[in-house]
Amino acid sequence: MRKASRFMPKYKTEKASKATLFVFLAAVLALLIYQPMFFLSLAGLALLAIIWGTVEQRKIDRHFQRLCNNRKGxxxxxxxxxxxxxxxxxxxxxxxxxxxxxxxxxxxxxxxxxxxxxxxxxxxxxxxxxxxxxxxxxxxxxxxxxxxx
Incomplete structure (x- = not known):
């Protein structure tokens, strides 16, 4: 007889290796050293994206709160x-x-x-x-x- 589904194993995510993290940080550092203006403009765009994402997330959270209230129980x-x-x-x-x-x-x-x-x-x-x-x-x-x- 097969085990009940509540005993099913959880999904195991694969984590990035330390080498991948090192390469990413080296690329960011190289960009900062060799192209500082590009890096600053990229940082500004990232800041705008974070602000926009925060505003959008509030809308999404309100939608899901309404959905959760409608599906109580x-x-x-x-x-x-x-x-x-x-x-x-x-x-x-x-x-x-x-x-x-x-x-x-x-x-x-x-x-x-x-x-x-x-x-x-x-x-x-x-x-x-x-x-x-x-x-x-x-x-x-x-x-x-x-x-x-």
């Missing part, structure tokens, strides 16, 4: 009930629920419904949303191969 149980467990493996249901939740642009735990739209309801931007990455995470957690999928 919902959990993975209601999400799982929307699927026929004789056809869809419970490990896949749990992995999809948890990995999509982890991909949301908020720290809140938002109850997800099977009918949710990735881009409008869950605010997953097409540029940021990498479906292939989420599929790989789900495959790793459910211990399945993506070969010939």
């Amino acid at each position: 919902l959990s993975i149980c209601e999400f799982a009930r929307e699927f026929d467990r004789k056809i869809v493996d419970t490990w896949i249901i749990r992995a999809v629920y948890e990995q999509v939740q982890a991909a949301l642009p908020t720290k809140k735990q938002i109850p997800i419904q099977a009918s949710d739209d990735f881009f409008n309801t869950l605010k997953l931007d097409e540029d940021d949303f990498d479906l292939d990455l989420i599929i790989e995470e789900i495959a790793q957690r459910t211990e399945r191969s993506l070969e010939n999928y």
